[in-house]
Amino acid sequence: MQSQTINKFRWFWAWQDEAEEDWLGEMSAQGYHLQTSHGLGFYTFTCGEPADYTYRLDYLAASKQEAEVYYQLFADAGWEFIGAMAGWQYFRIPTPPGEEPEIYSDPQSKVRKYERLMGSLVIFIPIFIVFFVVWDDALSPYIGVPLILLMVAILLLYTYSMIKIFKRINQLKQY
Amino acid sequence: MTRTDEITRYLPLTESTYYILLSLVEPLHGYGVMQKVEAISRGTVRLGPGTLYGAFTTLEKDGLIIKVAEQDRRKSYTLTQKGKQVLLAQVERLEIMTGNGQQVRANLLE
Numbered sequence: 085m086q087s088q089t090i091n092k093f094r095w096f097w098a099w100q101d102e103a104e105e106d107w108l109g110e111m112s113a114q115g116y117h118l119q120t121s122h123g124l125g126f127y128t129f130t131c132g133e134p135a136d137y138t139y140r141l142d143y144l145a146a147s148k149q150e151a152e153v154y155y156q157l158f159a160d161a162g163w164e165f166i167g168a169m170a171g172w173q174y175f176r177i178p179t180p181p182g183e184e185p186e187i188y189s190d191p192q193s194k195v196r197k198y199e200r201l202m203g204s205l206v207i208f209i210p211i212f213i214v215f216f217v218v219w220d221d222a223l224s225p226y227i228g229v230p231l232i233l234l235m236v237a238i239l240l241l242y243t244y245s246m247i248k249i250f251k252r253i254n255q256l257k258q259y
Numbered sequence: 260m261t262r263t264d265e266i267t268r269y270l271p272l273t274e275s276t277y278y279i280l281l282s283l284v285e286p287l288h289g290y291g292v293m294q295k296v297e298a299i300s301r302g303t304v305r306l307g308p309g310t311l312y313g314a315f316t317t318l319e320k321d322g323l324i325i326k327v328a329e330q331d332r333r334k335s336y337t338l339t340q341k342g343k344q345v346l347l348a349q350v351e352r353l354e355i356m357t358g359n360g361q362q363v364r365a366n367l368l369e
Contacts, residue, residue, distance in 0.1 A: 140307050153289075156332040160290035161308045177305055187309035191276050196313050 088117060088131040095125040098201060099248040101141045101172075108139035119174070121169045135178070138186045142173040143201045165186065169205060190258040197199075198253045205246060212239055269323070270347045278304050279314050279344045286327045286337040289315065309346070318342070 089242075096104040108118050113136065122221055140163070144154065158175055166174040177185050188194040211259035215235055261280040287295065293306045315336060318324040323342035328335040338346065356358070 140309075152332045153329075153334050157289040157312055158308045160333075161293060163308060185307075187307040189305055189307035189310045190273060192273055193275070193307075193313050194312035197309065 089119060089128050090131060092116075092127050092129060094127065095126050098245055099252060101143075104113065105139045105172070107139055109137060109179075112137040112176075114140070118166055118174065120167055121172070122176055123169050137176045138179045138185045139174065139176045140185070142187055143171055144173055144198050145171045145202075145204065147201070151180075155164070158187070171201075191247075195253050195256045198249050198256070202246060202249050202253075205242065205249075208242060266344050266348050268348075269321070269345045270349055270352060272345070274300075274304050275306055275310055275313060276318070279306070279311070279318070279347055279355075280323065280338060280342060280349075283324055283338050283342070288328075288333040288335040290333070291335075307356075324333045327355055 091119045094107065096107075111118070111129060113134055115132055115134040117137070118139065120125060122128070122215045158165060163175040165179050166176060166240075168174070173188065179185065188197065189216055212235075227231070275296075278300055281290055281299065282292045282295040289308075289311055293308070293311060297305050315324070315334070319326065319336070322339055323345055324336040325336050325339050326334050
């Protein structure tokens with residue numbers, strides 16, 4: 085028997101992972117339980133009974149071998165693995181009354197999650213450098229204004245993301 | 260006995276790390292550590308799996324713990340000699356802290 089599914093669109097930036105966690109919890113409270121996070125704001129939910137779930141997102145880029153140990157630890161601790169999307173790991177657990185389950189129990193370890201995220205984003209810097217260097221030299225006739233504007237917009241967005249994540253890291257480091 | 264920099268650079272340990280090291284005096288796997296820490300800390304420290312996984316990775320890389328077994332996708336770790344020294348150094352540090360605390364508490368409760 086196949087249960088009904090619905091698709092939803094909602095945009096979350098990388099630094100809005102906690103807002104995304106809250107939203108997924110609210111969806112479960114309405115009876116929509118996350119089935120797949122496709123990326124770029126698209127989600128599929130199964131339709132069922134309203135339930136109290138806590139959703140938590142981890143950011144990890146582990147090797148296949150290491151991943152097995154990682155997932156087993158979460159499973160042992162009672163967390164259900166829903167799926168992964170571009171390094172983001174989606175977990176949920178039934179919410180015990182009066183508690184707020186966390187996968188990171190202290191701020192110092194949470195900092196490392198955001199540092200890993202920044203580490204992944206930093207990889208794009210060489211791409212931007214290459215683009216702007218190449219633009220200056222040979223390809224200017226071939227690169228139209230729209231593409232340049234797009235690259236500038238992406239660069240600004242990228243910089244803004246890094247700043248937001250950096251601020252979150254500093255906020256956590258104050259504890 | 261003076262501690263070498265090699266040991267003291269890890270101090271002070273966070274509560275989580277301290278309890279993880281305490282739990283690994285004998286070999287234990289991840290979930291076992293989570294349960295043991297909650298028990299011996301009397302519920303004051305409850306490790307999240309993300310925190311624990313990260314701690315295992317870092318502690319192993321720093322040479323404070325070593326993998327002793329792997330079964331059914333679960334790794335068991337125990338303290339290395341260096342790990343034991345770091346733990347003992349932290350206990351000494353905590354003795355000073357609690358000594359001070361108990362003294363102040365005695366004064367405050369008079």
